[in-house]
Amino acid sequence: MPTVSRVLGYQHLADGDFAPPASPRVFFEPADTETGVWVARDLITEGCSVLDLGSGSGAAAAAMARAGAARVHGVDAGTESVAWATEHYASRDGDLQVTLAQGDFALLSTAQLLSTAPAPLTRPLVVTSNPPYVPLTPQAAARRRSISGGADGLTWAPAIIGHARALRCDMGLTIGSYSTPRTAVRLLRSAGYRVDSVTLCPLPLGEFTLSHREQVLALERSGEAVLWRTGHGPPAYFIVGLACRWAGPDAGRARGDLTGDGLLHLLRTAARSHTSRLEALDEPAPDGWTGRLRVLDLPAATVRHHW
Numbered sequence: 001m002p003t004v005s006r007v008l009g010y011q012h013l014a015d016g017d018f019a020p021p022a023s024p025r026v027f028f029e030p031a032d033t034e035t036g037v038w039v040a041r042d043l044i045t046e047g048c049s050v051l052d053l054g055s056g057s058g059a060a061a062a063a064m065a066r067a068g069a070a071r072v073h074g075v076d077a078g079t080e081s082v083a084w085a086t087e088h089y090a091s092r093d094g095d096l097q098v099t100l101a102q103g104d105f106a107l108l109s110t111a112q113l114l115s116t117a118p119a120p121l122t123r124p125l126v127v128t129s130n131p132p133y134v135p136l137t138p139q140a141a142a143r144r145r146s147i148s149g150g151a152d153g154l155t156w157a158p159a160i161i162g163h164a165r166a167l168r169c170d171m172g173l174t175i176g177s178y179s180t181p182r183t184a185v186r187l188l189r190s191a192g193y194r195v196d197s198v199t200l201c202p203l204p205l206g207e208f209t210l211s212h213r214e215q216v217l218a219l220e221r222s223g224e225a226v227l228w229r230t231g232h233g234p235p236a237y238f239i240v241g242l243a244c245r246w247a248g249p250d251a252g253r254a255r256g257d258l259t260g261d262g263l264l265h266l267l268r269t270a271a272r273s274h275t276s277r278l279e280a281l282d283e284p285a286p287d288g289w290t291g292r293l294r295v296l297d298l299p300a301a302t303v304r305h306h307w
Contacts, residue, residue, distance in 0.1 A: 004281050006295045012037040012063040016088075020303045026084045027056040027146045028305035031298045032174065032239055035201045036130035037063040038294060039172035039241035042197045043128075044068045049121040051075070051113065051167075053105040053129040053160055058085025058098070060130065065098050069126075072097065073117040077104040105129075106159040110166040127164035130174040131156035135219055140212035146307045147206070151215060152224070153179025157187055165191045170246050177238035177267045178216045178225035182260030188242070192249040195258040197292035198266065199241035202228055202276050204300055210234055226267040230274055238267060239296075258289045266293070 012034055020028045037060055040050060047070045052061050055074025058081075064072045076082050082102040091098045101116035114121060133149040133156075141148035149155050153176060164171035171193065175184050177200075185195065205227075209216065219225035227235040240263075272280040276297045 002290055002293045004293050004295060006277055006297060007038075008297050010034050010298060012041070012067060013059060014063070014066075017059040017063070018301070020305060021057055021084050023080045023084065024305050025078065025080045025307045026305060027081065027307070028301070028303065030301045031201050031203050031296070032130055033060045033063070034298060035199055035239045035241045035296060036060050036128065036172065036174045037067060038199045038296065039174060039243045040064045040069070040126065040128045041067045042243035042292070043126045043170045043172055045124055046070075047122070048124040048126055049073070050126045050128055051121060053113075053127065053163065054131045054156070055085060055100060056081050056130070058089035058100055061085070061098050061100065062089040064128070070097070071121060072099075073121055074098075074100045075103045075105055075113060075116055076100070077102065105163065106156060110163045113163060123169075125167055125169040126171065127160070127167060127169055128172040129156070129160045131160060133174070133176045133179040134209055135178055135180075135215040135225070136212060137215050140208075140215075144208050144306055146305075147208070149179055152183060152219065154184055154187070157184060161187055161191045161193070164193075164246070168246055171244050172241065173244065174239060174241045177240055178219060178227060179240075180219060180224045181226070181240060181263045181267060182224060184242070185258065185260035185263050188244055192247050193244040194247050194254070195242050195263070195291060196245045197243040197294065198258070198263070199243075199294040199296060200270060200278060201239040201296035201298055202236050202278065203239055204236045205234060206304055206306055208306055226264065226271050228271045228273070238270060240267070256288050256290045258291055262289050
């Protein structure tokens with residue numbers, strides 16, 4: 001494996017980010033948010049703007065600004081999410097560092113998305129998203145919109161990748177180890193992206209997912225999903241943050257690129273670990289991938305808002 005760096009505890013979320021939103025319809029999952037910010041940090045450069053799709057509570061957008069982005073514009077379809085994010089995280093007094101708007105990125109064109117920002121987003125530009133990614137049956141999905149990623153966990157990925165591709169910019173995408181990771185890499189590579197770094201964070205399955213895990217288990221049986229079973233309590237999964245570099249639609253595979261099979265091998269290796277530091281990853285690389293690999297060892301939140 002590549003050299004593994006390990007982060008023991010939260011580094012990007014501020015104290016106030018750990019207070020659950022007043023409304024249960026505002027998504028709240030600190031480990032997911034922290035992972036997404038690490039992915040963005042791998043791509044943020046001086047003076048860059050970030051377009052955060054599905055920005056939720058706004059905590060990630062604010063943390064990306066603190067991590068060095070000159071501007072962050074978040075777009076979310078939820079009325080309550082945007083209201084909460086605007087009240088707690090939007091910049092004040094004419095400062096445009098963190099702005100938020102309501103809109104459905106899966107329905108809007110790329111030009112319409114950009115027009116939701118109060119001022120043009122300057123380049124270099126990074127697109128980030130931590131979308132719903134839990135594979136659920138249609139019946140279960142109808143009850144938990146904030147976590148449902150459809151049958152394979154990647155319902156939202158084509159729209160996110162499509163916007164980033166249209167903008168010809170780097171992108172950060174967060175999925176789950178049960179969200180058909182091999183397919184995710186195939187979609188990224190087909191669109192002209194190469195995975196530059198991977199961030200993994202083990203997290204217990206949520207209560208709703210544990211009660212509606214038919215689709216997750218079916219994907220695991222087919223070899224398209226990875227769960228982590230240590231023998232201590234119910235299974236967990238890995239939040240998988242993919243920091244991707246725009247290589248262009250005509251870019252062929254380069255030596256050392258991470259493939260879908262390579263990512264699955266990495267996740268299966270991680271799943272042989274006995275501790276949350278994922279010690280099994282200290283092994284030779286599966287296919288010569290030389291990107292960066294980070295493990296976040298974070299405490300799970302006692303409150304998780306999944307509506």
